[in-house]
Amino acid sequence: MVEVKKITKSILKDVIRKRPADSFKGTYGKIVLIGGSQNFGGAIIMASLAAVYSGAGLVTTVTDPSNQASLHDWLPEAMFVDWNKFDQAEPIIKAADVIVIGPGLGTDNHAFDMLTKVFEIVSKGQKLVIDGSALTLVAANNMKLPTDSLNILTPHQMEWQRVSGIKIADQSPENNQAVAKQLNAIVVVKSHRTQVYANDTIYENTGGTPAQATGGMGDTLAGMVGGFTAQFKDTPKAVLAAVYSHSAIADKLAEKQYVVMPHQISESLPKFMHKNQAE
Ligand SMILES: NC(=O)C1=CN([C@@H]2O[C@H](COP(=O)(O)OP(=O)(O)OC[C@H]3O[C@@H](n4cnc5c(N)ncnc54)[C@H](OP(=O)(O)O)[C@@H]3O)[C@@H](O)[C@H]2O)[C@@H](O)CC1
Ligand SMILES: Nc1ncnc2c1ncn2[C@@H]1O[C@H](COP(=O)(O)OP(=O)(O)O)[C@@H](O)[C@H]1O
Numbered sequence: 382m383v384e385v386k387k388i389t390k391s392i393l394k395d396v397i398r399k400r401p402a403d404s405f406k407g408t409y410g411k412i413v414l415i416g417g418s419q420n421f422g423g424a425i426i427m428a429s430l431a432a433v434y435s436g437a438g439l440v441t442t443v444t445d446p447s448n449q450a451s452l453h454d455w456l457p458e459a460m461f462v463d464w465n466k467f468d469q470a471e472p473i474i475k476a477a478d479v480i481v482i483g484p485g486l487g488t489d490n491h492a493f494d495m496l497t498k499v500f501e502i503v504s505k506g507q508k509l510v511i512d513g514s515a516l517t518l519v520a521a522n523n524m525k526l527p528t529d530s531l532n533i534l535t536p537h538q539m540e541w542q543r544v545s546g547i548k549i550a551d552q553s554p555e556n557n558q559a560v561a562k563q564l565n566a567i568v569v570v571k572s573h574r575t576q577v578y579a580n581d582t583i584y585e586n587t588g589g590t591p592a593q594a595t596g597g598m599g600d601t602l603a604g605m606v607g608g609f610t611a612q613f614k615d616t617p618k619a620v621l622a623a624v625y626s627h628s629a630i631a632d633k634l635a636e637k638q639y640v641v642m643p644h645q646i647s648e649s650l651p652k653f654m655h656k657n658q659a660e
């Protein structure tokens with residue numbers, strides 16, 4: 382049996398630092414989120430909300446133009462780029478610390494083109510969070526992950542089955558770890574007890590509630606993983622802190638709510654992070 386370490390509250394103070402007085406928005410990372418087709422605009426809006434509310438310094442959302450007004454209604458802090466104008470998106474993607482691709486991206490030809498181009502242009506030092514439709518596209522087209530970026534995959538169990546070939550019933554820590562190693566990526570396998578595969582170590586979350594079982598909950602986690610890894614240097618630990626915070630906030634809200642809306646998790650983040658920062 383392989384060892385599985387618990388993700389507990391202690392990860393928060395290990396990761397979330399008090400902000401230095403002489404910092405500015407650039408200190409907290411540039412992040413680009415790519416996704417949100419005409420039908421799935423909410424997904425990229427929720428992911429973008431999570432990135433801004435977890436403290437990323439500068440956030441740009443590359444999405445279908447039909448989502449622009451709603452994005453800005455929810456989130457005036459985010460910049461917008463029309464995903465049909467890749468010449469405008471390219472320099473912003475190249476300058477980003479973190480790229481999140483997939484929430485609501487869809488799986489049509491345009492989505493596949495975008496993903497292919499992003500895989501081509503990411504470079505060393507960048508972190509690439511691959512979620513939702515992007516994972517389905519990777520699996521369906523047998524795409525190789527880029528080798529220069531640090532890749533973080535955030536599949537739910539069916540997406541992980543598609544990417545890894547491991548049936549949900551066979552997704553044991555041993556089996557998952559073997560594929561995570563082959564992929565040379567940090568893998569967050571989401572379920573009621575989410576597991577994280579990073580640096581040859583397996584972690585299991587200790588929080589989470591069925592009140593989270595609602596569309597957009599994973600899109601929100603992808604944005605948080607983006608926001609946390611943009612700000613905090615130790616990437617594996619930043620991922621663990623994002624996973625823990627996502628469920629801890631939901632658990633707290635679920636004490637008084639039957640269902641937790643994904644945007645409520647984002648809206649709780651600034652106070653939650655304030656309360657749990659290290660001195
Ligand atoms: N508001 C918006 O814009 C929203 C947009 N979204 C965007 O939609 C895109 C598609 O993402 P997706 O996850 O909805 O669909 P897909 O990849 O087909 O997977 C579902 C299939 O897998 C199965 N399944 C088995 N186990 C499972 C598990 N543990 N967790 C989840 N599913 C599990 C499941 O089984 P079933 O539920 O049918 O029993 C079903 O057959 C993606 O880009 C996403 O970002 C959504 O976030 C929603 C809000
Ligand atoms: N019963 C549950 N207990 C704890 N967490 C859950 C439960 N159901 C769903 N979640 C969480 O909700 C999120 C669902 O992700 P995902 O299926 O990608 O959602 P979406 O794509 O709709 O945003 C994951 O973080 C998962 O851990």
Ligand SMILES: [Mg+2]
Pocket residue numbers: 512513537599600
């Ligand atoms: Mg998802």
